[in-house]
Amino acid sequence: MNSQSHSQHTPEALRAMVVGVLTTFEHPTLKHNLTTLKALRHVALMNGKLHIELVMPFVWTSAFEDLKEQTSADLLRMTGAQAIDWRLNHDIATMKRVKNTPGVNGVKNIIAVSSGKGGVGKSSTAVNMALALAAEGAKVGILDADIYGPSVPNMLGTEDQRPSSPDGTHMAPIMAHGLATNSIGYLVTDDNAMVWRGPMASKALMQLLNETLWPELDYLVLDMPPGTGDIQLTLAQNIPVTGAVVVTTPQDIALIDARKGLVMFEKVDVPVLGVVENMSMHICSNCGHHEAIFGSGGAQALVEKYHTRLLSQLPLHITLRQDLDEGEPTVVRRPDSEFTALYRQLAGVVAAQLYWQGEVIPGDIAFRAV
Numbered sequence: 001m002n003s004q005s006h007s008q009h010t011p012e013a014l015r016a017m018v019v020g021v022l023t024t025f026e027h028p029t030l031k032h033n034l035t036t037l038k039a040l041r042h043v044a045l046m047n048g049k050l051h052i053e054l055v056m057p058f059v060w061t062s063a064f065e066d067l068k069e070q071t072s073a074d075l076l077r078m079t080g081a082q083a084i085d086w087r088l089n090h091d092i093a094t095m096k097r098v099k100n101t102p103g104v105n106g107v108k109n110i111i112a113v114s115s116g117k118g119g120v121g122k123s124s125t126a127v128n129m130a131l132a133l134a135a136e137g138a139k140v141g142i143l144d145a146d147i148y149g150p151s152v153p154n155m156l157g158t159e160d161q162r163p164s165s166p167d168g169t170h171m172a173p174i175m176a177h178g179l180a181t182n183s184i185g186y187l188v189t190d191d192n193a194m195v196w197r198g199p200m201a202s203k204a205l206m207q208l209l210n211e212t213l214w215p216e217l218d219y220l221v222l223d224m225p226p227g228t229g230d231i232q233l234t235l236a237q238n239i240p241v242t243g244a245v246v247v248t249t250p251q252d253i254a255l256i257d258a259r260k261g262l263v264m265f266e267k268v269d270v271p272v273l274g275v276v277e278n279m280s281m282h283i284c285s286n287c288g289h290h291e292a293i294f295g296s297g298g299a300q301a302l303v304e305k306y307h308t309r310l311l312s313q314l315p316l317h318i319t320l321r322q323d324l325d326e327g328e329p330t331v332v333r334r335p336d337s338e339f340t341a342l343y344r345q346l347a348g349v350v351a352a353q354l355y356w357q358g359e360v361i362p363g364d365i366a367f368r369a370v
């Protein structure tokens with residue numbers, strides 16, 4: 001097709017051309033191609049400009065950039081257009097919850113972030129991933145359910161705030177860097193967080209989830225308490241989770257506990273979206289040297305054995321720790337850094353995996369009388 005004939009394309013022919021090119025696009029976030037997904041909403045060629053609008057059921061902003069880069073030249077050549085006006089809209093799908101449990105008011109999907117043991121960077125990953133989902137274009141909240149060490153308020157710089165209660169029963173979430181947040185840490189002091197016992201802790205956490213006045217959210221990230229004991233099991237059973245992410249380090253001891261996490265979710269039928277290997281590689285802040293100080297290859301072997309996937313390998317770097325300590329996580333403080341790109345990639349893969357692994361609930365709006 002040459003540029004002389006472009007004004008004569010029928011709408012059907014033009015659409016077929018665009019579909020032909022978009023169908024060839026492959027990406028880690030696409031299990032099936034964009035045509036199967038019925039993502040192409042609008043195609044038109046006006047005054048030499050090709051208009052293409054996509055609507056995606058999961059956040060897709062970074063992948064959309066890849067699509068533009070990889071297909072624009074072909075599209076221009078085939079249609080004879082001089083420029084392309086690309087548009088991406090999201091209509092985030094609500095996915096079926098475990099055992100069809102009723103949802104939380106306003107919340108489309110809940111993603112649990114867990115770890116078999118403490119200190120592997122579960123909260124750091126949950127916070128930066130939540131911010132990355134928001135940067136990718138979603139409405140996002142984070143609930144810090146880590147009763148042993150609620151660190152999300154510190155990481156978001158909101159540790160001195162307390163949720164208000166507009167009606168004396170429910171709590172208004174605290175907004176931080178565009179996220180709606182609530183945390184057990186806003187409600188208890190460091191000293192009494194440790195004395196929570198199983199049933200009491202689970203009940204308090206369920207209340208925190210259900211009695212927060214969440215705004216409309218596409219994704220609520222749940223920072224679970226570390227470990228695989230009774231509290232975690234009760235939570236995994238009772239919270240209407242859509243999918244779970246397990247965070248580990250490459251150390252053998254962490255991997256053994258991560259395996260327990262995978263088994264726990266399997267036991268309660270929560271779909272595991274995959275494993276994040278945090279502190280995968282130390283990057284020296286002076287010379288940039290990469291060193292696998294906690295070992296390598298373990299997480300890959302784990303996901304293969306348990307038929308799940310390695311979602312991301314995140315480096316151990318002083319910047320990540322400093323930014324969190326200062327209440328301004330890297331995804332917010334350094335939006336153009338390679339770290340942020342990694343977290344956004346993780347967010348995109350998690351959102352996509354949630355979609356492909358699940359079943360869409362059509363037109364679902366989670367209502368609860370408040």
Ligand SMILES: Nc1ncnc2c1ncn2[C@@H]1O[C@H](COP(=O)(O)OP(=O)(O)OP(=O)(O)O)[C@@H](O)[C@H]1O
Nearest residue numbers: 118119120121122123124149226315316317320321
């Ligand atoms: N990739 C990383 N690079 C540098 N520092 C990191 C990284 N991941 C986590 N950290 C730091 O390690 C410490 C522990 O992280 P974090 O609190 O996220 O772990 P956790 O698994 O949630 O722990 P716990 O469950 O015990 O609360 C924090 O100081 C955090 O800033």
